[in-house]
Amino acid sequence: MKRNFVCVCLFFAMLIIFASFTQICRADSNEDTQVKELKQKIEQLNKEKAELSDKLAVQADINKLLIDKENNILASADNTINRINSLLTLLSVIIAIIVAVSTVGTFILQNYRFNLLEKEIDKSKADYNTSILKFNESKTEYDKSKEEFETVKTEARTAAECAVATQDSYEGVQKGYETIAIDLEGIKTSFQSLADDRIKELEANYTKTKGELEAIIAKVNELADNAKESENKAKESENKAKESENKAKASEYFNKAYNSDNIDEKINLYTKAIEYDREHAAAYNNRGNAYSEQKKYHKAMEDYNNALKLIPKDSLYLINRASTFCDLAMEYKKASELEKYNESLNKSIEDYQRALELIPEDNREELSDLYNGSAVSYIGMGNMSLALDDVNKAIGLNSKNGYAYSTLSEIYASEENEAGFYENVELALKNDCPVWELSEADPVYDKYKNTQRFKELIDKYKNK
Structure with a gap:
């Protein structure tokens, strides 16, 4: 009887040992599976890291090529500007010489023609004065002869033949005086005609010279306009080159910020990128993310607004702003500003709907x-x-969205559906949602986070 009892005890002891050994084997098997999964994840992360490094290297090469190309463009633009400046200087000198020569030549020609005309007028005037003088002398002689004739006529009335001869002589002299007067009128008419012709010639020359000067001025204005247009194009090229340089610097600072692990440094680098490129929407968005991470929600909102002004239909920017509206609403709720709280939530929903x-x-x-x-x-x-x-x-679209299960658990908690709450908390934990972090921030978990079952679920998946 005693031996049978001992045998039974040994049998149960062996069963217990066998059960324990089986449990240990299962635990080891689970640990091996988890180790393999971790190794696979590490290998996957290393591959992604290598791919990211290759992409960054390619991006760096592209940035270098862009900078070299922009430097070549700048050098070419400088050479073009220098050539244009040289051409403008030479053109200005040529124009000045043409204008000066034309002005001096015109002045000399006009002065020469005026002197010739003045000489001809003086000569004609002198001839006219001479003719008048001769006429006066002839008239004086006529008057004298007339007096003599009257004397002779008085003294020799009786001498008829002599008187007739004297009378014939008198008529001939009178006709001579009349011929001289006619010649003087012809000279006067010729002089007036010559003066009119010269004046017309001067007017024609003045009109011609004026037309030539107007043509030269029009050409000068045209050249000036072309020079101004070339200057504007040079400035436009310079501005484009400067813009390209600024965009390259903005990309450089953006990449540095993107690869930085320090939040303050990220913000400073994104700020520099924005200073070089005021239309860098991604820089505004990423700086907004950094501000949001620091819980500076108003600054984040300002950056998201700027990003959406540049690209109004970017779903990522809308999602980020919607999420920040939710965070801002929580801040207003803590401050008991219920009107702003509801307003922020409504704006959040509007952004989600647009996205x-x-x-x-x-x-x-x-x-x-x-x-x-x-x-x-x-x-x-x-x-x-x-x-x-x-x-x-959300769950219908992606059954592995752990955060959606967490949200569903919050709804069940508010409805005091304990079974639904725990079920969805476990689904959230299974799908990599850190419920333990959410429970510390969201008061909806206050009722359950200290319960034994909730703690067991957290402990089960937290160190998974």
Whole structure:
């Protein structure tokens, strides 16, 4: 009997040892599986890191090529500007010489023609004065002869033949005087005609010279306009080269900020990128993300607004702003500013709805995240019905969206559906959602986070 008892005890001891050994083997098998999964994830991360390094190297080469190309453009632009300046200087000298020569030549020609005309006028005037003088002398002689004739006539009235001869002589002299007067009138008419012709010639020369000067001035103005146009094109080329240089520097600072792990350094580098390129929408967006991470939500909102002004239909910028509206709403709720709280949640939903219209239907994961974000905003507003609709859409689009299960657990918690809450908390944890972090920030978990079952779930998946 005693021996049988001992045998039975030994049998049960062996069963216990065998069960323990089986459990240990299973645990080892699970650990080996987890180790293999971790190794695979590490290998995948290393591959992604190598691909990212290759992409960064290619981007660096592209940036270098762009900088070299921009330097060549700048050098070419400088050479072009120097040549244009030289041509403008030479053209200005040529124009000045042409204008000076034309002006001096015109002045000399006009002065020469005026002197000739003046000489001819003086000569004609002298001839006219001479003719007048001769006429006066002839008239004096006529008057004298007339007096003599009268004397002779008085003294020799009786001598008829002599008187007749004297009378004939008198008539001949009188005709001579009349001929001289006619000649003087002809000289006067010729002089007036000559003066008129000279004046007309001077007017014609003046008109011709004026036309030539106007043509020269028009040509000078045309050359000046061409020079101004060339100068404007040179300035435009210079501005484009400067713009390209600024964009290259902005890209350089953007890449440095993107690769930095320090939030303050990221913000400073993104700020420098924006200083060089005021239209760098991605820099505004990424700086907004950095501000949001520092919980500087108003500055983040300002950057998202600037990014959306540049690219109004970018779904990523809309999602980031919508998420920040939610964060800002929580801040207003803490400060008991309920009006601003509701306003921020409404704006968040508006941005999510706009983003949903922009994302293709085949991008299921991003659509799932959007519906989940919209559900979170509806929860904040207390509209559980719409929140439930959106979170179900999120899960339907992506059944591995752990954050969507977390949102669904919050809805069940608010409805005091304990079974639904724990079920979805576990689904969230299974799909890599850090519920333990969310529970510290969201008061909806206050009722359950200290329960034994909640702690067991957290402990089970936290160190997974």
